[in-house]
Amino acid sequence: MAEIIYDKFVLGVPLYRQLSGIRRLGYQTSEATLANWVNKSAQQLLPLYEELHRHLCSAHHLQGDETPIEVLREP
Numbered sequence: 001m002a003e004i005i006y007d008k009f010v011l012g013v014p015l016y017r018q019l020s021g022i023r024r025l026g027y028q029t030s031e032a033t034l035a036n037w038v039n040k041s042a043q044q045l046l047p048l049y050e051e052l053h054r055h056l057c058s059a060h061h062l063q064g065d066e067t068p069i070e071v072l073r074e075p
Helices: 002-009 015-022 031-057
Strands: none
Touching: 002 015, 002 031, 015 031
16 A cells, blocks of 8 residues: 555556556556545544644744755746
């Protein structure tokens, strides 16, 4: 599950494209099943997210890196 979520949200690989790799490993599943797994994983992680959010909101200040990154070479 961690690899599926990582590939989807970090690498930007859609679930339908991940299916071919999963099927090469010999598993038969559908895109709908993968989507359901991702949703159920998010529900399981919600308490952790809420605790992290509470902790961050209680901090005196937050710091972020706002270093600009050039995406296109334009004037």
